[in-house]
Structure formats: C-alpha cells, structure tokens
Amino acid sequence: MANILIVDDSGMSRKKLKTILENGSHTVVGEAQDGLEGIEQFKTLAPDLVTLDVTMPNMDGISCLESLLAIDEDARVVMISALGKGDTMLEALNLGAANYITKPFEAEQVLNAISDALNMD
Amino acid sequence: MFNKYFGNYILTRKILTPGQLKQVLSKQASIRVKLGILAIEAGVMTSFQVNRVHKLQTLQDRRFGEIAVSEGFLTEGMLSELLDRQKTSQITLGQILVDEGLLDYGEYESLLADYQKDAGFSDQEIQILKSNNTDAIVSLFIDMEKTGVVKLFSEYIELFVRNIIRFIDRDVIISKPYQADTYCFKHYAGQQITGDHAISTGISADDPVFTKFASIYAQESLTGVDEMARDAIGEFMNSQNGLFVSNLYHKNINCDLAPQQYQTNSTIEKRNQLFVAPCELSFGKIEIVFNI
C-alpha cells in the first residue's frame, strides 16, 4: 500500500488518522504539526501521499499545498479539514489537491479518498 | 428533552432524589403516553376532568377520548390532535410520576404550572420545550431579540448543542446566557473566527469536566488536562467552528478560522458584546464563550 505523511496541528486528529491508515494497511512515514514542518518532511521522506489539514499555525494547509505542488507537481495530497466551505475547498482542488474531506471523518471515507487519489493518473 | 428540564426542576424542588429520578426515567422505554397526561400538558383538560373521565372509564367500557368528548371536555378536533400527538410522543416524566403513584394528576398539574411560572415561560414557550426540537429549545433560552449579533450567537449555540448531543452527551441542558465585560476561566480552548465577522469563541471548564469532555471526544480515558486533553477540546472547537463558518458561507458571509489555542487561568475582555452560555452536562458544567 502507500507511504503516507500526515500534516495536522491536532495531535488527536493525527493519532486517529494514523490508526485508520494503519488499519487500512498503509504506512505512516511521518507526522508534521504545521505547513512548514510538512514541507520539510515531504522533501526528506518523499511520501506517496500527504494528508493535509487546513487550519494550522505558522503555515496553513493552502499555502503548504502550493509549496508541495511547486516541489513536485505530481504530489498526491488529500485535504482533511474541519473547514468545509465552498471557496476553500474549490481553491484546494483547483490548486491540485486530489480530494477534500471534512472533519470529523469516518475511516471508510478517508480510506476511499486515499485509494481514489492513489489510483488517479 | 422536556423530561430533562422538568426532571431538573423536580430535583431542585426536592420532589425526588437523583436516585429516584434515575429509576423513574429508566422505566421510560416503550410505555404508551396516556391521553389524560397529554391533555393536561396541552392545557385542554384540567386534572379534575381527567380524573372524572378515569372514574367513568371504570363504570363504562369506553375509551378515554370518547368519554372526554361526550362529557364535553374535548372537541372532536382536540381529540384527534391529541391522538396524533400520542403517536409521536415520548413517554413523559409526568406520566411515570403518576403511574408510580409519586404524584396524583392534580399534583402533577400544579407542579407543571409552578415550573412554567418559576422558569418564566409563556404557554407557547412551554409547548416549544415539550416539542423536543433542540434548535427551538436553545433559541427559547436565549431570551433576547434575535437580530444582528444575537441572532448569530443564537445560531452558534444551536449548532453547539447539536454537536454536544452528537459527540459528547445527550443529557445536555442549556441555561440562560448572560453578557459580561470580562470573563475569567480555569481552562479555556479558544478559536478566533476572522473575516466578515471577527469572533472569539471558546469552551471553558474546570479540571474534571474539561478532562471528561476531552476523554469522550478523543475516545480515550485521560487522567488530567494534559496535552491530549487540550488538543481534543481544541479540535472539538475547530469542528464546531468549521461547520459554523461553512453555514455562514451559504449565506454569503465569508469567514475563516485561526488555529485553535489553549489558555489557562486568565481573563477575556469584551470586544463589543461578550456572551456566555452555561451548559450543564451529565458530568458537570461548561461555559460557551462568544465574544464579538
């Protein structure tokens, strides 16, 4: 399955996501607490996919998404955020996010979005 | 939901002990609500009339409704309305109290009237409380004119109570919110809403309640206000506010969220209006802060 990097400022959300991903036979290769850390870890770990929160300190998920796609235009990024308003979702998808899930999330929803993103060409 | 508010009143009046109330409420399952109770609650029959019908029922083999109509206590229209309501009604606390012989119909009727008077509800408001409609009930407790920021605050609290019911505790009771110039707290998980509206929002609670709330939301047993507890309540706020901001967006009001933050033993100063909504959960009290 996939090597995944989790970027989220909430320890609780990271922990829940990690459990879901590992139960779905993915490997969580790294956890970052904000956009800046996310970029650093993305460069060193070269994950197959990134789950990316939006509301975070230091650098938010939208700016982080732009940077990730500037580093690798084929980066697969699934946004996972409590902020489910249309313009933010559209902005992320237009920039090149593969999917956008709103919190609180269900395991099935996360795993489906991730397998869709991995099978996308 | 009415059972909770009225149950709370019964405890305050010391009519039952918490243990008795719990036992009484556990009998709720699948008992049919009696028409007499519904008629008293709807204010269409007096306890005297209900007792009279019950007495006649022991003499004649006829239904409650039939007798009530033939005695002129109810019209056919009222009866069919009560029968409709009977189909959808949850068993009320009043019926259990009467069935258990803890109160007679007359005592129930006067207790209900006392409750309405003590809580300051109009006839229409007491009907809303019995309707089990969460949003309407929350709105009822915010007894300020629902325009401008008060409307926004009211919508915020309605959503909040729905989220509490969904994720934390079905036994939530909201009390009347108040306004303040400053607000002191022990533990506070806050988040700023920015954009078209600038609002500081947050939950405040003392140690054990904060910890319990966090344990339920994080689905793990926490022993104190540690990093996981602070984080869990912060993320609860983030979910609440994420939904609130999305709802506003549908009304062409564009807001965003700053990252949530935890603070301890500090004070909040009023911006233009500082609202505090106390919320009683089964394990203690939290306060919802809305500073706009």
Ligand SMILES: [Mg+2]
């Ligand atoms: Mg976040």
